[in-house]
Amino acid sequence: MKKLRALVVLMPAIMLATVTGEAVAQRPDGPPGPRREALERQLSERTAQLVQRRLGLDEEQMRRLQVTNRQFQEQRMALFARERDARQSLRREMAADDQANQSRVGQLLDQTLLLERQRLDLIQAEQRELAKFLTPVQRAKLLGIQTELRRRTQDMRRR
Numbered sequence: 001m002k003k004l005r006a007l008v009v010l011m012p013a014i015m016l017a018t019v020t021g022e023a024v025a026q027r028p029d030g031p032p033g034p035r036r037e038a039l040e041r042q043l044s045e046r047t048a049q050l051v052q053r054r055l056g057l058d059e060e061q062m063r064r065l066q067v068t069n070r071q072f073q074e075q076r077m078a079l080f081a082r083e084r085d086a087r088q089s090l091r092r093e094m095a096a097d098d099q100a101n102q103s104r105v106g107q108l109l110d111q112t113l114l115l116e117r118q119r120l121d122l123i124q125a126e127q128r129e130l131a132k133f134l135t136p137v138q139r140a141k142l143l144g145i146q147t148e149l150r151r152r153t154q155d156m157r158r159r
Helices: 002-010 034-055 059-094 102-130 136-158
Strands: none
Touching (some): 034 059, 034 136, 059 102
């Protein structure tokens, strides 16, 4: 259990992608080694079991959850990358303090807010899809699991 907990904390931007058995959100450049792939597969399987157990999903619901997650995964990862790039650009611009380009900072702030809106729109679209086969309680529990995983990865990054 400690091994799983450590893996969950170490995986940046881990989301429900682990349920599908797909790659985890953010990887270092280059192909992962066989050991990493095995660990990701093991994490994915355990996370899927956890989600299925906590939400009380039957096999059909689990299958549909995996399909839905794959459907939104590419959009989620592209949006995540754009948000990360915008935040990094804003940090670089702000590092100049008095020399910061006011116009560029304004553009980056606007872009950041737009990306946040797009992320919320994506979550809303995904929730509409999930509502077709999950109860409101199951959806709320799923959001709780996702939030907990994100919080753990953010805490780990801060350390």
